[in-house]
Amino acid sequence: MFDAYTSQVLTFIGINSILALSLYITALAGQLSVGHAAFMGIGAYTSALLMAKLGWPFFLTTACGAVAGGFFGFCIGLPTLRLKDLYLAIATLAFNIIWVVMVMNIEAFGGALGIFNVPKVTNNWIVYLSLGVLLLSFYRLQDSRMGRAFRAIEEDEDAARAMGVNAVYYKVYAFTLGAFLAAYAGALYAHFVTFISPHDFEVDRSIEILLFVVLGGGQTFIGPVVGAVLLTLAPEVLRFLAEYRLLVYGLMFVVIMLIRHEGLIEEDTISWKRWSRWLRREGDASPP
Amino acid sequence: MLAALYKPKRSQRNPLCPPKKSLAAKLYGCWFNPIIRREGKMKKGMVLGMCFLLAFCFTGPRVRVSSAADEILVGNASSLTGTAAQYGISTYEGLEVAMEEINAAGGILGKKIQILKGDDSGDPRQAINVVQKFITKDKVLVIIGAELTGTTRVTGPISNQGQMVQFTASATGAGLTDNLPYVFRNALPEAYAIPFVVDAAKKKFKMGSVVILTSYNLDYSVDLTKIYEKALSASGIKVQDKISYAEGDIDFSAQVSKIKALKPEVVVMTGYYQESAQLMIEMRKQGINCPILGSNGFNDPKILDLAGKAMEGSAWASGFFPDNPDPRVRKFVAKVQEKYKKKPNQFHAQAYDALWIIAEAIKRAGVTESTPENRTKIRDALSRIEKFPGVSGTHTFRAGKGDAEKSVFILTLRDGKYALLD
Amino acid sequence: MLAQQLVNGLTLGSTYALVALGFTLVFGILGMINFAHGEIFMLGAYMALLLVTVGKLGIFWALIGGMVGAAILGMLIERVSFRPLRKVSILAPLISTIGLSIFLRSLAQIVFGAESTRFPVNIKTEFYQVGPFQISLLQIIILAISFGLMSVFQVFIQKTKVGKAMRATSESLYTAGLLGIPVDRIILLSFAVASALGGVAGVLVGLNFNAISPLMGKMVGLKGLTIIILGGMGNITGAMVGGLFLGFVEVLSVGYLTSSYRDAVAFALMFLVLLIRPTGLFGRVAK
Numbered sequence: 001m002f003d004a005y006t007s008q009v010l011t012f013i014g015i016n017s018i019l020a021l022s023l024y025i026t027a028l029a030g031q032l033s034v035g036h037a038a039f040m041g042i043g044a045y046t047s048a049l050l051m052a053k054l055g056w057p058f059f060l061t062t063a064c065g066a067v068a069g070g071f072f073g074f075c076i077g078l079p080t081l082r083l084k085d086l087y088l089a090i091a092t093l094a095f096n097i098i099w100v101v102m103v104m105n106i107e108a109f110g111g112a113l114g115i116f117n118v119p120k121v122t123n124n125w126i127v128y129l130s131l132g133v134l135l136l137s138f139y140r141l142q143d144s145r146m147g148r149a150f151r152a153i154e155e156d157e158d159a160a161r162a163m164g165v166n167a168v169y170y171k172v173y174a175f176t177l178g179a180f181l182a183a184y185a186g187a188l189y190a191h192f193v194t195f196i197s198p199h200d201f202e203v204d205r206s207i208e209i210l211l212f213v214v215l216g217g218g219q220t221f222i223g224p225v226v227g228a229v230l231l232t233l234a235p236e237v238l239r240f241l242a243e244y245r246l247l248v249y250g251l252m253f254v255v256i257m258l259i260r261h262e263g264l265i266e267e268d269t270i271s272w273k274r275w276s277r278w279l280r281r282e283g284d285a286s287p288p
Numbered sequence: 289m290l291a292a293l294y295k296p297k298r299s300q301r302n303p304l305c306p307p308k309k310s311l312a313a314k315l316y317g318c319w320f321n322p323i324i325r326r327e328g329k330m331k332k333g334m335v336l337g338m339c340f341l342l343a344f345c346f347t348g349p350r351v352r353v354s355s356a357a358d359e360i361l362v363g364n365a366s367s368l369t370g371t372a373a374q375y376g377i378s379t380y381e382g383l384e385v386a387m388e389e390i391n392a393a394g395g396i397l398g399k400k401i402q403i404l405k406g407d408d409s410g411d412p413r414q415a416i417n418v419v420q421k422f423i424t425k426d427k428v429l430v431i432i433g434a435e436l437t438g439t440t441r442v443t444g445p446i447s448n449q450g451q452m453v454q455f456t457a458s459a460t461g462a463g464l465t466d467n468l469p470y471v472f473r474n475a476l477p478e479a480y481a482i483p484f485v486v487d488a489a490k491k492k493f494k495m496g497s498v499v500i501l502t503s504y505n506l507d508y509s510v511d512l513t514k515i516y517e518k519a520l521s522a523s524g525i526k527v528q529d530k531i532s533y534a535e536g537d538i539d540f541s542a543q544v545s546k547i548k549a550l551k552p553e554v555v556v557m558t559g560y561y562q563e564s565a566q567l568m569i570e571m572r573k574q575g576i577n578c579p580i581l582g583s584n585g586f587n588d589p590k591i592l593d594l595a596g597k598a599m600e601g602s603a604w605a606s607g608f609f610p611d612n613p614d615p616r617v618r619k620f621v622a623k624v625q626e627k628y629k630k631k632p633n634q635f636h637a638q639a640y641d642a643l644w645i646i647a648e649a650i651k652r653a654g655v656t657e658s659t660p661e662n663r664t665k666i667r668d669a670l671s672r673i674e675k676f677p678g679v680s681g682t683h684t685f686r687a688g689k690g691d692a693e694k695s696v697f698i699l700t701l702r703d704g705k706y707a708l709l710d
Numbered sequence: 711m712l713a714q715q716l717v718n719g720l721t722l723g724s725t726y727a728l729v730a731l732g733f734t735l736v737f738g739i740l741g742m743i744n745f746a747h748g749e750i751f752m753l754g755a756y757m758a759l760l761l762v763t764v765g766k767l768g769i770f771w772a773l774i775g776g777m778v779g780a781a782i783l784g785m786l787i788e789r790v791s792f793r794p795l796r797k798v799s800i801l802a803p804l805i806s807t808i809g810l811s812i813f814l815r816s817l818a819q820i821v822f823g824a825e826s827t828r829f830p831v832n833i834k835t836e837f838y839q840v841g842p843f844q845i846s847l848l849q850i851i852i853l854a855i856s857f858g859l860m861s862v863f864q865v866f867i868q869k870t871k872v873g874k875a876m877r878a879t880s881e882s883l884y885t886a887g888l889l890g891i892p893v894d895r896i897i898l899l900s901f902a903v904a905s906a907l908g909g910v911a912g913v914l915v916g917l918n919f920n921a922i923s924p925l926m927g928k929m930v931g932l933k934g935l936t937i938i939i940l941g942g943m944g945n946i947t948g949a950m951v952g953g954l955f956l957g958f959v960e961v962l963s964v965g966y967l968t969s970s971y972r973d974a975v976a977f978a979l980m981f982l983v984l985l986i987r988p989t990g991l992f993g994r995v996a997k
Contacts, residue, residue, distance in 0.1 A: 003424050003425075004420055004423070004424045004450070005417075005420045005421050005423075005424035005425050006424075008416065008417065008420050009417070012413075012417070032801060079985050080984075080985070082988075083984060083988060085800050085801060086741075086742070086743060086800055086801070086804065087984060087988055089801070089804065090743075090935060090939065090980070090984065091981060091984045091985075093932075093935075094936075094977040094978075094980050094981045094984070095981065097932070097973065097974070097977045098974050098977050098978055098981065101505075101970075101971060101973050101974035101977075102974060104504055104505045104970070105504065105968075105970050105971065111504075111507075111510055112504060112505050112506055112507045112509070112510045113507045113510055113511060114438070114507060116441055116442070193412060193413055193416060193442065194442060194445070195412050195438070195441060195442040197412070197438065197507060198505070199411075199505075200411075200412070200413065203932075207808060207812075210805070210808075214805055235414070235417075236417065236421070239406075239407075239421075244816075244820070245369070245407075246369060246812060246813075246815075246816035246819075247813055247816045247817060247820070249809075249812060249813075249816075250809045250810065250811070250812030250813030250814070250815075250816060251809065251813050252809065253805060253806060253808060253809020253810070253812070253813075254790065254791065254806050254809045254810055254813065257791070257795055257798075257802050257803075257805055257806040257809070258790075258794060258795070258806075261795070261798055261799075261802050369816070369819070369824070370824075371824075371925065373819070373824035373825075374823075374824055374825045377824075502970075504970035505970075531969055532968065532969045532970035533969060533970075534970070534972065534973060536925060536926075536928070536929055537929075538915060538919055538923075538926050538929075538930075539718075539722050539919070539960075540919075541718035541721070541722065541961070542715060542718050542719075542960070542961040542962075542964035542965050542969070543964055543969055545711055545714045545715050545718060545965060546711065546964065546965050546969075548711070548714070549711040562825065562826045562921070562923060565826070565921065566826075566919055566920075566921060569919070569920055569921075570919075573846065574714075574844070575837075575844075590825055590826070593828055594826055594828050594920070594921050596828075
């Protein structure tokens with residue numbers, strides 16, 4: 001249907017969208033993580049190693065990879081509960097760096113050489129089916145009890161606690177789920193690129209995922225996906241920029257913060273009510 | 289109905305009614321919420337500047353991808369940005385020199401060569417995209433790349449599957465061409481070159497105890513350390529200790545003090561040239577004067593710039609000897625010096641040879657259109673090339689093996705100039 | 711070897727301390743982290759390099775030039791990333807400076823080349839043997855400059871009127887404004903001072919190791935972050951002591967443990983401190 005190149009780009013878009021959503025869900029509960037690449041790496045390595053050493057089938061290894069990621073997410077999310085904003089961001093950053101150094105040093109994981117000849121199993125069907133399921137879940141999450149609890153915690157944790165929302169439970173849940181999804185995306189990545197090394201999961205990758213959410217908008221679940229799509233296509237479309245690509249990339253962060261710090265997609269952008277009011281020219285309606 | 293005639297115009301209905309904004313203005317005002325506008329007169333110039341940047345992005349220098357009808361497209365997948373950028377840029381420069389020479393002589397089969405840049409930043413993920421694009425979208429005839437072992441390892445199978453010849457002029461990892469009939473290289477695999485270095489060093493230096501320095505987060509260095517260990521133990525030389533550092537480190541005083549305490553007779557360095565140069569300088573500063581054995585990473589003249597006298601007496605393997613009196617080499621060196629104001633390094637030389645060899649293969653195959661059958665013809669022609677004289681040595685390819693057979697030069701630094709170790 | 715390693719640690723640590731001071735100043739006043747500080751460190755070194763190679767000036771002027779250039783850069787960053795975004799959220803300036811650091815790093819790579827560049831040093835390499843220590847003239851100069859600057863800075867902060875204004879602002883922006891302190895200008899000034907210190911550290915590193923590269927700011931910036939967490943964000947003594955401490959820890963872990971875990975040690979320490987005592991070893995308990 002698509003030629004090999006387009007198909008490849010589509011797969012990367014799908015995987016990046018899942019990654020963006022994984023960061024989004026931790027951010028939903030008010031926790032900014034700059035270390036998601038480590039969870040991605042955990043999923044990738046677990047899945048690749050299980051398949052190489054034990055010969056398990058794809059679905060089993062991917063599931064195990066995701067669970068391993070979730071486990072580490074739990075281990076990190078629990079003790080860091082009382083860290084706010086900036087401190088949590090730095091703690092997750094530290095975790096990312098430590099993880100990379102550890103894996104580099106362990107021979108059994110391939111060290112700096114990484115693992116190659118990982119069997120290529122991921123294809124667009126698997127990726128987009130997973131993404132579809134995720135999007136549906138997020139849509140349903142918005143109005144569910146859990147979704148509202150997340151929003152309450154993000155707005156004001158103390159007030160939420162006072163209202164009886166079990167902040168501890170939800171925050172750890174969000175963190176674990178985010179790590180789980182990131183690890184799942186990592187496993188998909190490993191079985192697509194067929195070669196993984198610790199360098200693939202360094203802090204730069206965490207920042208890349210952060211940019212998906214920052215560019216696309218962290219208020220709705222559509223935002224991160226839009227960010228992922230745009231930023232995966234950008235290097236391909238802007239290939240002529242070659243050496244200047246990183247320059248534009250960095251500048252983009254700065255400019256977005258100045259011009260539209262909520263990101264491209266705000267809550268109002270996809271609100272049906274706002275659109276219909278504006279289209280019908282009611283009262284003081286303005287475009288969303 | 290007459291009342292309609294007296295209906296005042298919309299804008300005059302209520303003096304407090306704000307003037308109607310056009311749709312575009314509304315969208316802009318609501319969509320972009322510039323904090324800079326709210327805060328007052330801040331950088332209008334900044335917005336202007338951003339517009340310029342965007343304009344530049346979309347109208348700026350573009351890489352011309354012309355149709356393949358009148359040109360032969362060669363894709364160069366390499367790391368033009370990132371930590372290995374220095375090697376990638378050298379490779380591209382070498383290709384450019386060769387391209388100009390070939391085109392000046394009339395091109396191949398009457399068509400001129402054009403080289404497409406494909407930057408992968410040394411990242412395997414991007415390398416895959418670059419190579420896949422070269423095969424599917426740009427329909428190049430041949431790919432020269434990738435630059436590094438890691439990127440070549442992932443892209444080789446892709447080129448192989450797409451029946452596209454991929455020729456690397458710089459990746460030296462083990463097994464990159466095994467079982468991949470479309471992948472070739474003229475870079476010296478380390479596993480092949482290191483035993484020569486150890487042999488030559490044994491004859492020249494006392495090698496009772498050796499310390500190896502490894503850049504633990506660099507796959508190239510970790511690989512090379514294992515190769516050195518094997519070669520040293522095969523020669524019966526004891527490895528006293530392995531000390532590691534990280535690529536990107538700037539302070540090596542601690543590692544060097546540790547070396548000083550161990551008092552080895554030879555130190556082996558396995559990393560890229562930046563850190564190796566720093567280590568050499570620090571070693572000489574702390575008074576360690578034993579000889580140093582190096583690696584392919586030493587093949588950039590920048591290391592001489594950085595390390596200067598600290599490098600005297602060290603030895604390493606190279607595919608290219610810049611002070612080779614051979615007239616072809618001298619002409620090449622002069623050309624690179626004139627065009628880029630620098631002395632060519634091994635990467636320039638091997639890339640230069642690579643393009644010439646490929647040009648020869650294309651000429652022998654007699655085809656210029658990029659189809660799988662034609663590319664297979666080029667592959668067959670390439671694997672039959674024997675004794676091709678290049679600036680980095682005489683190349684011979686054998687059927688079934690992608691690695692070129694060529695000579696290994698053991699170089700050393702004597703009185704600030706490169707010389708052959710003897 | 712221990713004695714030598716201690717000297718190494720001291721030299722390295724004093725550089726770290728200067729960088730950390732920069733971070734801590736900004737955090738103390740604004741409560742935000744300037745992620746581009748590592749790049750200021752790197753660009754300070756390059757500005758000094760330009761002065762020495764193109765301007766043909768001596769080392770002294772190179773140091774001054776590096777400081778001034780870095781200070782100007784720091785003020786620019788404040789105007790672009792911090793002033794407009796201060797009121798938006800705590801994380802907005804963070805994200806903006808992350809982008810700036812990527813931008814500055816690639817700008818330096820394009821302008822100066824991706825490779826290391828030699829930093830010319832015109833000081834003779836003389837070694838002095840003091841007991842079991844072997845210290846070079848260069849190292850002595852570097853230590854003198856670092857500690858000198860730190861002392862000057864301490865005096866500035868504690869004894870001068872401007873320093874007092876800075877301390878007041880760091881305690882409470884709002885109250886300081888009420889008391890008539892020109893808050894915006896003080897913030898700009900703190901950025902200038904913080905960046906100047908970072909720039910000088912860059913020049914000293916260039917002198918010490920004879921080479922600078924566009925990528926050297928990345929790790930140093932992150933290490934600086936580690937230090938202020940160890941020492942307490944916003945705490946000046948903490949930054950200085952923390953810097954020296956980290957220098958020693960790193961050097962000793964290389965000398966006696968496996969050196970490949972060197973970076974992990976620093977960040978693991980930071981992680982532990984964050985979990986156990988987020989305000990740092992010297993920090994106040996309430997913030």
